[in-house]
Amino acid sequence: MIADVMADAGSRMDRAVEAAKEDFATVRTGRANPQLFQKVMIDYYGSPTPLAQLASINSPEARTLLVTPYDKSSLKSIEQAIRDIPNLGANPTNDGNLVRITMPELTEERRKEYVKLVRGKGEDAKVHVRGIRRKAKDDLDKLASDIGEDELARAEKELDALTRAHVDAIDEALKRKEAELLEV
Helix, strand or coil, X not given: CHHHHHHHHHHHHHHHHHHHHHHHXXXXXXXXXXXXXXXXXXXXXXXXXXXXXXXXXXXXXXXXXXXXXXXXXXXXXXXXXXXXXXXXXXXXXXXXXXXEEECCCCCHHHHHHHHHHHHHHHHHHHHHHHHHHHHHHHHHHHCCXXXXXXXXXXXXXHHHHHHHHHHHHHHHHHHHHHHHHHCC
């Protein structure tokens, strides 16, 4: 029973760390990266659809991205969704066949804004991991009548160590992303 709670908490925390890393990848560094648009949702015939399912995204130059939709009728909604992305600073242009996105040069001020944004995403991920810990702790407390106090205390220490390891993994990914953002 304890092992099940711990395994579930561990796998959920692993997914939270991976989600944080994917979130960090959506924040732009010096080069235009197609991953910036992985989480962009497009209103496609009334249902939100990920951009990656509607178009191919290429980076022919360091600061340019080309979005080529599979269905040309979605060009306007793709262009609008990209324009609505907060903190991007890019102005997409639609030539009837594809959407061209030229990313602005990263200034020192812009880099610092991105660092703040990444720190916020990192803090959100850590809060999520702590929420998983809280739920696992509640599950362990429900098992308290079936197990001994020693086993419960040991499981809680193990849960704390698991939480600490995942928070440290998020901090490490955050540190790498900050260094990448501040690199000129």
